[in-house]
Amino acid sequence: MDEKQLLKDCLDGNRQAQKRLYDQFAGKMFALCMRYARNQQMAEDFLQEGFIRVFSKLDTFRGQGSFEGWIRTIMVNTSLELLRKNDLLKKSLSISEAFELPDQLELPADRLNEQYLLSCIQSLPAGFRAVFNLYAIEGYTHKEIGELLSISEGTSKSQYARAKAWLQQRISN
Amino acid sequence: MENRKDHIEQLFAEKLGKLDMQPPQMVWHRIDARRKNRRIMLLFRYAAVVVLLLASGFTIRYFLTQPENQTLTKQLVLTQAGNNSLQNAVDVAEAVTASSAVSGSVETLVSASRTATPTASNDTGKSETRQLTATESEQQLADATMLLSSAMPEDKNSEIVSAGTTDHLADSTDSEDLSTLLLALIPAPEIADDVPTLAVQNVNISLAFGQTPGFNSGTNGSDGIAGANFSFDKFAGDLAYETRYFEEVERTDFSMPLSFGLLFSYPVSQSLLIESGLQYTRLAHENSTFVINDYQNRYKTNLHYLGLPLGIRFVMLKDKRIRLFITQAFVLEKGLGSHSVTERYFKGKLYETSRDNTHIRGMQLSSVSSGGAETSLVGKLSAYVQAGVQVFFLNETQPFNMRSEHSAWPSFQAGLRFDLSAENKRGAIKNTH
Incomplete structure (x- = not known):
């Protein structure tokens, strides 16, 4: 059909x-x-x-x-x-608190498998998680994200940068 | 889309962008059940609207037709009382009250009075009037008055006709229709200022100023990693849609809500009044986010509501100077709009301000239970204060506000009340005895 x-x-x-x-x-x-x-x-x-x-x-x-x-x-x-x-x-936690979190995620042998990446994203504070998803995966611009979430473009950029840095740290550790 | 992806973005986009994960089967069952329930709820809503419209229609019709009947009823009864037939007066009161409730027509009233009071008109054209002493007459009149005041609601047109053995009444009962006869009573031959009248209650209009004291809720800092950054009441917080801050809120301050409006009171009995009107309410709060990288945002939000209160007021105690009452009302509020100002700070200095207006969906229902006191000021003007509890029935449509945090708040209201009646003491026919 x-x-x-x-x-x-x-x-x-x-x-x-x-x-x-x-x-x-x-x-x-x-x-x-x-x-x-x-x-x-x-x-x-x-x-x-x-x-x-x-x-x-x-x-x-x-x-x-x-x-x-x-x-x-x-x-x-x-x-x-x-x-x-x-x-x-x-x-929701602030990103600074998230940085202070003990390692709640067990690092798998393959740190790049989907399940691990997903759990990394899920452990982000909700606001940062939303901004990262919208920008990196959905392909929205920061301007669009700002309008969607009622935050400024600058806030979106700032949150995205911090979320990405944190995720990078998780993967490369 | 611009080619902007770096390694991290590419990694997440490739691995998670096209990921396929089968959800548990129960999710579909829940969706299916929700859709069925939704259809049933829609039917209930339509039914509720129809019932509400019908009830409103009947209520309006009842109040539009009631005053005329009551006026005639009282005049009828007091005419009989004046003709020295107290028991007949009671009979008439009961019969007419019952009949007016059914038909509401003048003809029925007259018919009922004739049936119940054969002494009022007879075939020979003479009223069976027993001459009383002035004392007896006054006593009976007082008794009848008290009886009536407890038996029937009052209205703005009602007046107590202190009819004694009126000769012009007796002469005309035979040849004229009783209703015509009764109307002839209204232009009283003499106005007796010293004749006491029943307290005539009328439509009142009140200018009300209300406050629901909001408390400065202060710092809502996180209490531990697992703690909330915001001290929501769980139930209320779950229902507060449209909270617009995708940042970490450190502190929320509520301003004291203010409301004012006009209330109309309509008496349905000596002690019971129905009240309704319009009221405006402003809710305000400020959210401050955590300082991240020296940046901080502050969101100042004003919510504007227009409410339709509907309730009853029961006057418990009446004194020359003061009246004590209790009220129970429901208030249906519709959000007129939400106005927010966003202030952005860098290292504690304001560098950007933006304003935003948004629509508020849905309605807010609340219940107000309170007690208060009213005192006369000048003429028909009186002042009142009342205090009580307002309980908000939260729903999913309302934006975050202080009502989201707790559903019950103390409520204070003060106002001026003005009696709209044309005449409170229109006068009374002087007792000719």
Whole structure:
């Protein structure tokens, strides 16, 4: 079944079609959510909320650009919104505190495997984590990040530089 | 996109950018369940809106039709009382009150009065009037007045007609419709200033100034690595969406919220009033971030709300000088907007300021329970103070504010109340005895 037909069936409320759409993108989107979340449980919450929004906003997808890109944007925005709600002001550490953290991560033989890199990102303070993800992986500019997170471009650059330095230290140690 | 990636960026982008990780199967089940619940909730919301509209319609209709009926009711009853039939007056009061509640029409009132009080009009054209002494008449009148005041709500048009054995009444009962007869009572032949009237309550308008004392919550520094940088109440904090700071907040200071507005009070009985109106509330707070690399940001936020209070006020004690009351109200508030000023500091010196206005989604519901006192100042002007507790039912739509930290706050309100009634003592027909 092609993507257009799948979307049409989803819009018609076809539960089987919705499940197929979920199965098609859940893996990639879960990995994305894992990068923004502190742990797997939080990532599952992001994924759940993100897909609920995908289904409820499906009628606004105009077919311009890739559907995967559209879903990815929703997932990123949902993750950021839930981070604002749940994480940042409650439990987030400053980067200076993060530097003082004892080595909570066991260094694997292959320090460049995906799981280790993911756990490095997850151990960043939430604000730094978001900026690093948006800039290094999603490809946003600092200006766009500033607008997205309501921070200045300078703050975005500053947080990104510190996050990258910390990650570099983790990898090269 | 510019080619800007260095080694670290490339490493993370390549390894994690296209990573595929299968989530647990239960995630899909939760999504499916949420979507079903969402549909049910939508149905409930539509049903609630319909019920609310219907209830509002009936309430408005009730209050629009009620005053006329009550006026006639009192006049009827007191006419009977003046005709020295106290028991009949009681019967009429009960019958008319019951009938007016059902039909609300003048015709019904008249019909009921005729049914219940055969002495009021008879076939021979004479009222069965028993002559009383002045003392007896006054006593019966006082009894009837007390009875009525406890049996029926008052309204702005009601006036107590101190009718004795009025000859013009007796003469006209036979040939004229009773309602016409009663209307003839209104232009009183003599105004007796010394005749006591029942306290006539009317629509009042209040100018209210309220405060919910906000406490300077001070430093919210992190208490250990695992501690929070911000001392949120867990429940409230979880629900405070749209907090916009993607930085580490070191300190939050709340300003004392201010509100003012207009309240209208409408009496439904001698001691009970319904109150509603409009009120404006301003919430303000300032967030300061940790100093990182000599940089620090301070966010000053003002939230503006317009609220619709709806509640009741019960007057417990009435004195010549002071009235004590308790109130219970619900306030539905809609955010008008959020205005924030961001100040950026480098080495303690302000180097940049930016302003931002954002929309506030959703509504805020709260409950205010309070008690207070009111005293007359000049004429129809009185002043009141009240204190109590305001409980906020937080929801996911409201931006962070002091209500996010605790859901219950003490509430103080002071204001001026003005009686809008055209006449409080319109006068009374002098007892001719």
